[in-house]
Amino acid sequence: MIEVRKLSKSFGGRPVLREVDLTVEEGKTLVVLGRSGCGKSVVLKHLIGLLKPDSGEVLVDGEDIIGLPERKLTAVRRKIGMLFQSAALFDSMSVEGNLAFPLREQGIRNEKEIDTRVAEALDMVELAGEQHKMPADLSGGMRKRVGLARTIVGRPRCVLYDEPTTGLDPITSDSINHLIRRLQRKLGVTSIVVTHDMKTAFHCADRVALLHEGRVHYDGTVEGLKASTDPVITDFIEGRSGESD
Amino acid sequence: MITAIGRTTLLALTYLGELGILLGNTISAMFAAPIRWKLALHQIIETGARSQIVVAVTGAFTGAVFAAQIFFQFHRFGMDSAVGSVASLALFRELGPTLTALMVAGRVGAAIAAEIGTMKVTEQVDALRSFGVSPIDYLVVPRSIAMMVSMPLLVAEACAFGILASYLIAVPMLGVAEAPYLRNLTFYTHGSDIAIATIKGFVFAVIIVSVSCHEGLETSNGAAGVGRAPTRAVVISSLAILGMNLILTFALNIIFPSGQ
Numbered sequence: 001m002i003e004v005r006k007l008s009k010s011f012g013g014r015p016v017l018r019e020v021d022l023t024v025e026e027g028k029t030l031v032v033l034g035r036s037g038c039g040k041s042v043v044l045k046h047l048i049g050l051l052k053p054d055s056g057e058v059l060v061d062g063e064d065i066i067g068l069p070e071r072k073l074t075a076v077r078r079k080i081g082m083l084f085q086s087a088a089l090f091d092s093m094s095v096e097g098n099l100a101f102p103l104r105e106q107g108i109r110n111e112k113e114i115d116t117r118v119a120e121a122l123d124m125v126e127l128a129g130e131q132h133k134m135p136a137d138l139s140g141g142m143r144k145r146v147g148l149a150r151t152i153v154g155r156p157r158c159v160l161y162d163e164p165t166t167g168l169d170p171i172t173s174d175s176i177n178h179l180i181r182r183l184q185r186k187l188g189v190t191s192i193v194v195t196h197d198m199k200t201a202f203h204c205a206d207r208v209a210l211l212h213e214g215r216v217h218y219d220g221t222v223e224g225l226k227a228s229t230d231p232v233i234t235d236f237i238e239g240r241s242g243e244s245d
Numbered sequence: 246m247i248t249a250i251g252r253t254t255l256l257a258l259t260y261l262g263e264l265g266i267l268l269g270n271t272i273s274a275m276f277a278a279p280i281r282w283k284l285a286l287h288q289i290i291e292t293g294a295r296s297q298i299v300v301a302v303t304g305a306f307t308g309a310v311f312a313a314q315i316f317f318q319f320h321r322f323g324m325d326s327a328v329g330s331v332a333s334l335a336l337f338r339e340l341g342p343t344l345t346a347l348m349v350a351g352r353v354g355a356a357i358a359a360e361i362g363t364m365k366v367t368e369q370v371d372a373l374r375s376f377g378v379s380p381i382d383y384l385v386v387p388r389s390i391a392m393m394v395s396m397p398l399l400v401a402e403a404c405a406f407g408i409l410a411s412y413l414i415a416v417p418m419l420g421v422a423e424a425p426y427l428r429n430l431t432f433y434t435h436g437s438d439i440a441i442a443t444i445k446g447f448v449f450a451v452i453i454v455s456v457s458c459h460e461g462l463e464t465s466n467g468a469a470g471v472g473r474a475p476t477r478a479v480v481i482s483s484l485a486i487l488g489m490n491l492i493l494t495f496a497l498n499i500i501f502p503s504g505q
Contacts, residue, residue: 050371074377082375088368102376154376 001026001158001190002047002080007056009042016042018214019056024158029184029191031201033236034211040194041085043211044160047192048080049073078106081156085163087147089135095122095146096131102154121153122146124186125179141172145179152183158190159183165197177203198237202226210236260481267381267462268455271389274381284387292353292388293395300399301406303348307340308332308407312414316421325415326425330433332411333404337438341404343490346449349392349399350482354457357388358478361461362471370462385458389451396450397443404442437501445493449486456482 004022008015016039024030034040045051046058049065057064065076089098099118108114122128125145130138138146144164151159161180165173177200184191184204193204201208201222208225210218212232218225225233235242315328361384364370370380408430415421460478464470 045371048375050374070374070379077375077377080375082372084368084372084375086368088372090369090372091367105376105378 001061002192003057003059004043004046005057005059007043007046007058008054009039009046009051010054015214017053020211020214020216022209022216022219024190024192026157026190027184027188028206029180029193029204031193031195031205031208032211033196033198033201033208035236036196038211039214040196040211041162044082044162044192044194047160048077048082078154079156080158080160081151081154082160083144083147083151083162083164085166087135087143089138089143089146089150091135093135094131095127095133095135095138098135098146099131099150099153102150106154117153121149124152124183125149141168141176144168144176148176148179148183152187152189155187156189158192161191161193161195163195163197164193165195165200173197173199174203176200180204198239212236263463264455264459267385267459268451270381271385271455271458274379274386275390278379278382278386280390281383281387284383285390288387288391289394291356292349292391293398296349296352296395296399297402299348299352300345300403303344304336304341304403304406305410307344307403308336308410309414311335311340311407312411313419316415316419325419325421326429328415328421329408329411329426329430332415333408333430333434334438336404336407336411337434337442339490339494341407342400342442342445342449343486345400345403345446346396346453346486347483349396349449350453350457350486351479353392354453354478354482355475357454357457358460358464358474359471361458362464362474365462365464366467366471380462384461385454388458389454392450392454393447396453397446400442400446401439441493441497441501444497445490448489448493452485452489453482456485 002022002024004020007017007020009017020039020043022030022032022043032040032043042051046053047060049058049068049070053066056066058066060076060079063076065073068076090101093101096118099121100114103114103117118131119128122130125148127142127145127149130142130146135143135146148164164176164180168176180191180193180200181204183189191204193200195201205222208218208220208222209216210225210233217232218228218230225237228234234240312328312332315331316325319325319327319331361370364384370384373380373383412426416423416426457478460474460481464474
């Protein structure tokens, strides 16, 4: 469904991505691993046209979205939902307003249908009945769940998760991991999860890509990653910095 | 020294270019995309209705102080009756639009930059785009419409309160004769003076909203960036208002010569 070809991006002359190639098959989950600041989120933002690369292609259903004007990207963005790292809830709106927003933007005017779909989405993330709370009243885990509900309420075919468990306690992280897997099973969506949390990777991935120094260092199965003896991979999996006290 | 001047000029030109692009995109969005009138109305309340007190007080005190100063100077030459007309012309042509714009830049421009800046650093602007909603359509156009509608009205309000205050200072307090005061006021104030006030108000509205939205949309570096955005918005808007006021004063005096 999504194919990234030779994607390169620099910020202020510093190369962040160097000819990155990635492919995500329909209905599968790709987990993109890498150290903080290695460009994982940058890859994700290219997939819905939030960033323009220096070179390379991003194909969504065979169509190169690079260079498409903002208004033409709308159709592509309706196929793909994104859960932002900070959840990015609109803080001037209630939970209900946040979830209704993408539906109204899709042109749905029937308030009954909006209410039903909002309730369904909240139910899916186990936050039924929380419609009237404001984002400021939610915990970190709840914000991520509401963000996820807002992402799926428009029924996208692909969901992008930007660090879905960052800043959450281990129990809430585990619950989010289960939620990602459950949503993929229930809705059959294609998922791309960007994380440095190995538990998330092992729990959610059908395939894993490891970004290192702006390049895809590994692209394959979880089993292959676990069995690898490559020091870059083993250091990352075991969390070894190479420093001593 | 020359390098520094060159660099500053280049930065200023780049900034002007960015503002021009934002303004162009905003005008194009006003015609190409449906206008979100509900948001625009909300912004008119925020920009216009909630700025009334500060603008009225500014206008009133400016009119009062200006009337007193004119009286102290003109009284020596027996020209007391000119106080009203001079205050009125000054308020319509210069003080009303400029001081209103500076007050609105401080009150509303700073708020716009802080609000959009916060949305930018918390990825809410990216979230809008991810739903296929242009930040220009959703954030900039409603604020621009609100500012362009509100500013000329706020300028009119500031001038009205200024003229009223100048009357109260000059006539009941300083003893200027009422009939010649009012006759001179109405004789020397023309439609062209009101047109100048309105045009200046509109142009200043465009400056404030463009600079403030630009500063908000370009915010980065988290809380520190959000802290800097309103300050930059107010400083740049204020300087641009003062500079543009000089240009407009000359240009509008050609279009609307004094006394016509």
